[in-house]
Amino acid sequence: MGLQVIRNATCTFCGCVCDDIELHHDAVRIHEAKKACVLGTAWFLNHTAEKKHPAALIDGREATLDDAIETAATLLHEADMPLVYGMSNTTCEAQKECIAMADRLGGLLDSHTSL
Numbered sequence: 001m002g003l004q005v006i007r008n009a010t011c012t013f014c015g016c017v018c019d020d021i022e023l024h025h026d027a028v029r030i031h032e033a034k035k036a037c038v039l040g041t042a043w044f045l046n047h048t049a050e051k052k053h054p055a056a057l058i059d060g061r062e063a064t065l066d067d068a069i070e071t072a073a074t075l076l077h078e079a080d081m082p083l084v085y086g087m088s089n090t091t092c093e094a095q096k097e098c099i100a101m102a103d104r105l106g107g108l109l110d111s112h113t114s115l
């Protein structure tokens with residue numbers, strides 16, 4: 001089976017939000033990302049539909065998603081100054097949820113761009 005093509009895909013890796021990427025993919029992975037820079041190409045080509053990792057970890061050990069959420073909520077609730085950080089590889093919807101969580105926690109919000 002040949003590769004399918006998605007034209008005008010958006011790369012959200014660095015913040016430039018290039019929206020003219022041409023992705024060549026099969027059912028599992030992206031094989032080519034035309035017009036993407038080296039960072040965007042690496043980002044697209046390293047995402048797959050394969051399940052490579054467990055759904056959740058607690059202290060490096062496999063855990064259920066419910067247990068991981070409970071543990072994360074406890075840690076965040078007990079933190080003096082929680083930092084919600086990163087979000088470079090997340091969707092706009094997930095970033096919105098991160099902002100709402102930082103507001104609710106009275107914590108700090110920062111992205112990888114501060115590096």
Ligand code: SF4
Nearest residue numbers: 011014017018037040
């Ligand atoms: S293709 Fe490169 S420059 Fe464009 S958004 Fe992705 S990482 Fe940034």
